[in-house]
Amino acid sequence: MVSLLRKRQIDDLDRVLSGPDWGMPIVLISPNTGLVQSVTGRVDYNSKEIDPESGLQLTVEKPIVTVALALLTEVPKPGENWAIKIPVSPGSDTPTETYVLELAIENGHSMGFIKLPLTKAGQS
Amino acid sequence: MMMYETVKAAIIALLVSKAAGRFRVVGSQVMGANTEEFIGNDRCVRVFNRSKQFPENRSLNGPYQNDVSVDLQFITSAEAAVNLAVLNDPSSTPAEIIAALNARENASDLADNSYDEFTGLVFSILMDATAQDFGLADYTIDNRWYTGDTKSDTETHGDLQVLTGIGTLKFSVEETVSGATPTPVDKHNGTIMIKDDPNVNTEVENNG
Numbered sequence: 001m002v003s004l005l006r007k008r009q010i011d012d013l014d015r016v017l018s019g020p021d022w023g024m025p026i027v028l029i030s031p032n033t034g035l036v037q038s039v040t041g042r043v044d045y046n047s048k049e050i051d052p053e054s055g056l057q058l059t060v061e062k063p064i065v066t067v068a069l070a071l072l073t074e075v076p077k078p079g080e081n082w083a084i085k086i087p088v089s090p091g092s093d094t095p096t097e098t099y100v101l102e103l104a105i106e107n108g109h110s111m112g113f114i115k116l117p118l119t120k121a122g123q124s
Numbered sequence: 125m126m127m128y129e130t131v132k133a134a135i136i137a138l139l140v141s142k143a144a145g146r147f148r149v150v151g152s153q154v155m156g157a158n159t160e161e162f163i164g165n166d167r168c169v170r171v172f173n174r175s176k177q178f179p180e181n182r183s184l185n186g187p188y189q190n191d192v193s194v195d196l197q198f199i200t201s202a203e204a205a206v207n208l209a210v211l212n213d214p215s216s217t218p219a220e221i222i223a224a225l226n227a228r229e230n231a232s233d234l235a236d237n238s239y240d241e242f243t244g245l246v247f248s249i250l251m252d253a254t255a256q257d258f259g260l261a262d263y264t265i266d267n268r269w270y271t272g273d274t275k276s277d278t279e280t281h282g283d284l285q286v287l288t289g290i291g292t293l294k295f296s297v298e299e300t301v302s303g304a305t306p307t308p309v310d311k312h313n314g315t316i317m318i319k320d321d322p323n324v325n326t327e328v329e330n331n332g
Contacts, residue, residue: 029211031225034218047158050281056199060159060282081225083211098211099283100204102230119231120283122163124205 010112014068017042017113026065027085027095030074037074041067043086063099065116069109076116078105084118127297128176128192131265134258135194135250135293136171141259142249147242159201159284167200167242174292178299187298191267196291198273200242201284202235204228232278235285243273243291250293266296 016022023040030037046062065084069075076082085095099118106115132151139149148168162168174195178188207224210216216224247270249255257265273291318326 029221029225031222034221036221048281050159050286056197056288057156058159058199058286059157060284060286062282081228083206083225085211098206098208100206100225100228102204102232102285118283119285120203121206121208121228122203123208124227124229 006110010068010070013111013113014070017066017068018071024087024090025093025095026067028067028072028074028076029083029085030076031081031083033074035074037072039067039071041065041071043090045090061120063118065118066108066113067116069112069114072114075114076101076105082116083121084116086118126190127264127299128173128190131192131258131260131295131297132171132173132194134260138255138259139169139171139246139249146245157199159282159286162199162201162286163203163284164238167198167238169242169246170197170199171195172197185301187300189296190299191296192294194293194295196246196273196293198239198242198246198289198291199286200235200238200288201286202231202238203284204231205234231285235278235287239275239287239289243275243289246291264297268295269293 018040022042024043026039026041026043028037028039029035042065044062044064044066046064047059048062049057049059063086065086080101082101084099084101086097086099087093087095088097098121100121101116102119103117106117108114136149136151143149146165148166150168150170152170152172172195173192175193177191179191181189206228210220210224250258251268251270256268257263258268271292271294273289275289276287278285278287
């Protein structure tokens with residue numbers, strides 16, 4: 001049983017992720033059933049500077065998708081080969097860029113969301 | 125310009141001439157770049173002189189032996205590979221989608237394979253028998269040796285897998301220094317009276 005306070009927080013977070021302020025169209029494609037789920041969630045287009053052992057100053061793109069679990073019929077699990085489509089930029093309405101899940105999923109089940117760090121995909 | 129600088133330029137020219145679109149070559153340390161610039165055949169090797177050493181040989185006017193160490197810095201990144209045509213086709217069946225996703229090639233595997241192939245290519249070019257002098261005149265280079273390279277751990281901070289590594293190429297060249305001609309030692313043309321020479325340190329110059 002979910003406590004009232006926790007349920008309220010989950011609902012509030014759902015509104016934040018899916019609402020007009022942050023919500024963006026996201027498509028999740030399941031490797032288990034082939035199910036294509038079109039939901040609204042949050043996409044962060046961050047970049048980060050990394051400094052590997054060789055001392056190089058490199059910048060990496062770090063797109064992360066956050067989706068409310070309540071919107072998902074099928075939820076990605078660690079190690080599964082999901083594909084995720086997101087808009088190419090925050091100003092776009094159509095998810096056209098395809099990514100895959102190769103990095104570790106950040107599990108936010110206690111607050112009703114899941115965070116998916118994306119890996120870029122090219123045509124095989 | 126000293127010879128080791130000429131050799132570095134020759135190494136870069138050799139790698140560029142043999143790259144055949146499989147990688148890029150730069151000659152200095154790049155300050156700041158996005159990892160997307162190094163995907164696939166845009167992988168990059170940076171060539172720069174790391175150190176030089178002049179073994180003592182007591183030569184007064186040269187040439188001087190210069191033992192040079194050149195760093196080869198490898199950068200490669202990779203994205204995952206999946207059948208996007210199937211994923212982007214609205215008419216694809218669930219079975220086709222499942223097959224496409226489960227046939228995905230991981231970015232980490234592709235990056236690792238790319239790096240191994242890349243360093244092998246560079247080694248083959250630099251250590252080829254015909255490249256003994258890196259395209260310079262015969263006998264310019266001595267003791268050419270690619271000592272090896274070390275691969276970094278795959279960086280998993282972003283949407284690409286990044287691998288970097290450092291390789292070392294060593295060789296010896298002769299350096300000559302152009303400067304003022306040394307002033308000859310003055311000769312004493314008169315008579316020198318030597319009182320004693322117990323250690324036989326003197327002798328008469330043979331002008332004959």
